[in-house]
Amino acid sequence: MSADLTAPSGAPPVPAPPILRAERIIKQFGGLTAVNDVSFDIPARSIVSVIGPNGAGKTTFFNMLTGLIRPTSGRITLNGRNITRARPDVITRRGVARTFQNIRLFGAMTAIENVMVGRHARMRAGLVGAVIRPPWVGAEERAARERARELLAYVGLPTGSFDRFASQLPYGDQRRVEIARALATEPALLLLDEPTAGMNPRESAELAAFMRRLRDDLDLTILLIEHDMKVVMGVSQRVTVLNYGAKIAEGPPASVRADPAVIEAYLGKEG
């Protein structure tokens, strides 16, 4: 699978085994086939992208990987374990985290609380523990809060905004908090759904650099849905192109960019 992967400099030298493998995924909504027989591998510690025109089935594909919707047929494995029909919270626990195309923060919770919710799967306190609050629960709470502060600092949220409600933060900071919240779940695979939407070129470039840093600092694998071609071409080791739910091209950015099928999907047929 990674034979066709011409890794740019900075990528792992040895082809890594896939962290996630989707085999022959089909999703039908009534008569509409949103995702049609897509197979897909994500090599560990890589950054790969899914692109395609609006309505190509990218987000549907994402939602299947994270368990929000279930494929009509096909099989998804994470590190060799089948997660095709697993619940979203179980998939998160196993190491897949995501952000959303339209930011979905908990608006009436503070930035810190948002990130602490991301710690949920990594904490143990239940109702009894919460009420009695033995020392280990207090320690767990403090550790979660401390970790949330670290992550918010890591994604570059100003310290003064930590205790502000998420809905009161500027747009760019909301994106940051959303990434911090996803990182709080301790993912091995991070799915970013159009993270540069609404950003200017400078911010997009910063985000691209940040994604590389994430991969190198945290050993993360990143799957990206993105419309900004500059970001996609600059950061990805591999690009997959969906159109009308089907995979029409896959490969390193340069070859995908030159692929006639891709050009046709984006610009239409000539003549």
Place this chain on the structure above:
Amino acid sequence: MSGPLMTPIATLRALAGRLPVWWSRVLAAALIVVGVAVPFLFGGNGGFMNATIIAFAYAVMSLGLNIVVGIAGLLDLGYVAFYALGAYSVGWFGSEFFAKAQVHVLVNSVVSTLPGVHLNFLLILVAAAAICALAGVVIGLPTLRLRGDYIAIVTLAFGEIIYVIAVNGANINIGGGMTLTAGNLGISAVDSPYFPGIAQFGLLDLKPWYWLIFAILLVAVFINLRARDSRLGRAWIALREDEVAAVSMGIPLVRTKLLAYAMGAAFGGMSGAFLATYTTQVNASQFQFGFSIFILAMVIIGGLGSIWGAVTGGLVLGYINNWLIPDVLNNLPSTFGFRFQLTQVEFGIFGFLLVITMLLRPQGLIPERRRQLELTSAIPADDAQLGNEPEGTT
């Protein structure tokens, strides 16, 4: 910042924020001391004391419903069902109703000669909480896939089902000539609580009753505060704010929602068990739909999602319902020459209060910090979330 009462509460909050941590412990201790001393200040008996006891019981129910509606954001219109089940726990396990049975656990010498099932009140309290928690899960299960108004309809139906079963239970034979409930005739003469060496419960002295419900209320407030400020409380609020995002962050939807239903129901059951014991009867006619709305009104007037708001709402409506209207102002209309009594229009009064609250102070008397934000925030939360008008990006 709407509402005339906004400023004092905000000022108090700001003040409280500056006080050292131990201050909240001192405040809590003072509150408990004053609470315990109340019967000595107002006399151990009389209408006011009676109203206080009932108001405290309402506050416990209000706290329970607040978990479901206020914190977890699941609109429950059938909460009266848990009042009913709690009360019937007393009817079943603390009276002569099941006359063929002979079960006595930790009850006084007089009661232990009577037929029927007689458990100590504390055991009944635990049983009521357990039965209601289970019933809460049962009502929770079909609503898991539903949102908003649809949850309200299902829970409303559940409340009605329990009411209809309570009314017609007199015809449901459960063997040995015994029936499930006594319907509108009611189960009366239920056992009084028996705490030997601590207090003597009777009709002449209301002090022990007061202390008992005060203790239950304290426990309820404590559990609510601890649960809200925990991993579980955050999960409830996250589910309320955005279910899709919450499950994507690793929160198990089914378990977390059912826990909210179960815990909310358990408080309704405990309060119901206390009220049944205090009023010494369990009558199906008490468990009508209107009472669900009455408790919901407490939660809303107090401030959705706010624990102290729920307590305040329960106390305010409890006093208005059991003291202000019947004892103080009942004959007010006749002094103006009207030929009716205030108790005859009490639901109208509650409706009026609810409308006034919504107009002047939609966030409730003691609003939750978060809800306040939704109602007063200059930037509509929705716009910011959808990212339609990104700020700081151009």
